[in-house]
Amino acid sequence: MDQKFVIGNWKMNTIAAEARLLSQAIADGMGIEDSVTVVVCPPFPYLSLVGEILKGHRVALGAQNLYPEKKGPFTGEVSPTMLLDLGCQYVILGHSDRRHKLGESDTFINQKVRVALAAGLNAILCVGETLEQRKADQTKKVLDQQLFQGLDGLSPATLTHLSIAYEPVWAIGSSGHHATPQQAQEAHAVIRHRFGQMFGERSAQTLVIHYGGSVNPENADAFLRRPGVDGILIGGDSLNAEQFLAIVKAGIAQAQSLVEAA
Numbered sequence: 001m002d003q004k005f006v007i008g009n010w011k012m013n014t015i016a017a018e019a020r021l022l023s024q025a026i027a028d029g030m031g032i033e034d035s036v037t038v039v040v041c042p043p044f045p046y047l048s049l050v051g052e053i054l055k056g057h058r059v060a061l062g063a064q065n066l067y068p069e070k071k072g073p074f075t076g077e078v079s080p081t082m083l084l085d086l087g088c089q090y091v092i093l094g095h096s097d098r099r100h101k102l103g104e105s106d107t108f109i110n111q112k113v114r115v116a117l118a119a120g121l122n123a124i125l126c127v128g129e130t131l132e133q134r135k136a137d138q139t140k141k142v143l144d145q146q147l148f149q150g151l152d153g154l155s156p157a158t159l160t161h162l163s164i165a166y167e168p169v170w171a172i173g174s175s176g177h178h179a180t181p182q183q184a185q186e187a188h189a190v191i192r193h194r195f196g197q198m199f200g201e202r203s204a205q206t207l208v209i210h211y212g213g214s215v216n217p218e219n220a221d222a223f224l225r226r227p228g229v230d231g232i233l234i235g236g237d238s239l240n241a242e243q244f245l246a247i248v249k250a251g252i253a254q255a256q257s258l259v260e261a262a
């Protein structure tokens with residue numbers, strides 16, 4: 001996989017003025033490189049605003065969630081149809097914030113993944129273990145279950161629009177813990193292996209797997225150069241255009257070195 005991905009998850013941050021400034025700075029800082037797919041995922045209320053600013057720039061728009069129905073009596077929810085209407089190409093699903101703070105189950109996340117893919121969105125399914133699970137040596141078991149249930153019943157024809165983000169819960173944000181590139185590589189291998197069992201070796205080889213958890217301009221390169229780490233999903237540092245663009249730059253450098261090595 002020569003292509004690298006850099007995805008910013010703004011989570012529940014920014015107000016309109018900040019979203020405008022941040023997306024403008026990212027858009028302005030983007031070069032013409034196409035070896036890195038860059039995606040920003042602002043909060044729902046600013047998708048339209050950010051989408052307008054990104055028009056004509058090489059930055060795709062993504063959402064942080066959706067509800068798995070086209071429309072109807074689901075007060076407060078947002079449908080895939082609405083996301084497409086706003087110009088979204090990507091959607092993050094099953095983020096650990098939603099699993100652990102809002103109680104989303106693998107079954108519910110599975111419905112979202114299916115509906116997102118059927119609608120033509122690129123779904124980014126987040127998986128990852130908690131610190132307790134890692135300490136209890138359950139990482140593989142947790143990843144297996146999140147994949148097995150989260151990807152249940154997917155049509156093989158839609159798999160090219162699916163990517164997985166490995167985000168160890170304990171390494172996210174200001175938890176004080178950092179996963180090493182080696183730990184990321186090992187978990188990605190587990191994910192790819194499981195995916196291969198479910199959908200075949202060829203699908204596993206082309207599966208895009210991102211790493212997320214305290215990635216910054218200093219460590220991005222170390223993650224991106226690991227075999228099997230195809231992209232980076234950034235929280236905190238995606239709220240600072242300079243930092244975010246520095247990680248994009250690391251992605252471009254890695255993608256170029258892969259092309260040269262091929």
Ligand code: 13P
Binds near residue numbers: 167
């Ligand atoms: P941080 O980069 O702030 O650790 O967040 C990672 C994340 O959760 C991205 O979805």
